[in-house]
Amino acid sequence: MQLQDLLFSQGFGTRRVCAGLIQLGHVTIAGERVTDAAAEFAPHGLRFCVDGVEWEYHEKAYVMLHKPAGTECSRKPSAYPSIYTLLPAPLRQRPQKGAVQGVQAVGRLDQDTTGLLLLTDDGQFIHRMSSPRHHVPKVYEVCTRHPVEDRQLQRLLEGVTLEDDPRPVRAAACERSGERQLRLTLTEGKYHQVKRMLAAAGNRVESLHRSQIGSLALPPDLLSGQWRWLGPDELAALGA
Numbered sequence: 001m002q003l004q005d006l007l008f009s010q011g012f013g014t015r016r017v018c019a020g021l022i023q024l025g026h027v028t029i030a031g032e033r034v035t036d037a038a039a040e041f042a043p044h045g046l047r048f049c050v051d052g053v054e055w056e057y058h059e060k061a062y063v064m065l066h067k068p069a070g071t072e073c074s075r076k077p078s079a080y081p082s083i084y085t086l087l088p089a090p091l092r093q094r095p096q097k098g099a100v101q102g103v104q105a106v107g108r109l110d111q112d113t114t115g116l117l118l119l120t121d122d123g124q125f126i127h128r129m130s131s132p133r134h135h136v137p138k139v140y141e142v143c144t145r146h147p148v149e150d151r152q153l154q155r156l157l158e159g160v161t162l163e164d165d166p167r168p169v170r171a172a173a174c175e176r177s178g179e180r181q182l183r184l185t186l187t188e189g190k191y192h193q194v195k196r197m198l199a200a201a202g203n204r205v206e207s208l209h210r211s212q213i214g215s216l217a218l219p220p221d222l223l224s225g226q227w228r229w230l231g232p233d234e235l236a237a238l239g240a
């Protein structure tokens with residue numbers, strides 16, 4: 001693949017911008033400056049530096065973000081900064097079918113919810129992970145306003161009804177993790193689902209943190225606001 005096309009595919013701007021970056025000496029590969037925009041490289045696994053920042057070629061982008069509180073999962077946020085501002089420009093600018101689209105969040109978390117969020121430019125992966133049919137479990141750590149009662153745990157497991165749907169929604173798993181804390185596993189993702197389920201069970205969410213999606217747990221060393229690429233084993237475990 002020509003280096004200018006390779007940079008374009010990774011979100012470094014239009015082909016013309018990418019050619020300019022190369023010709024002006026901003027790109028190195030294996031420590032060597034490459035100034036020929038049409039130079040050919042095998043893309044898979046290729047590592048390259050743009051202005052000293054190292055990148056690896058990824059045909060599709062799959063990343064995890066530790067979402068901080070006070071951020072919105074929207075490109076056009078209404079009140080808080082967008083989570084997309086936490087990602088570097090190439091991830092936001094990756095082209096898809098000729099248009100600049102960038103990665104998209106796999107489902108949304110509320111502005112005050114923290115924790116594990118996946119982002120990708122693979123539409124099929126988004127569909128698989130979000131579809132209720134695939135039952136991907138998501139684990140939430142909930143701090144509650146009132147002490148968690150056995151009766152509430154039972155109701156969450158047996159099913160509660162939310163105002164917009166007569167069918168009961170139930171937690172796939174639910175356990176007390178402290179006097180005012182519980183760990184709740186859901187396999188669907190309705191709007192404000194955890195908050196509404198807790199309210200229906202007679203308690204109230206004070207804070208909410210997503211700690212796991214499928215077999216993927218938020219790594220303890222990924223600090224709030226940080227992102228990283230998913231590794232091949234993590235992707236395989238998620239079925240990407």
Ligand code: URA
Pocket residue numbers: 108109110111113191192193194195196208
């Ligand atoms: N349920 C909620 O109520 N909020 C979230 O952000 C995620 C799940």
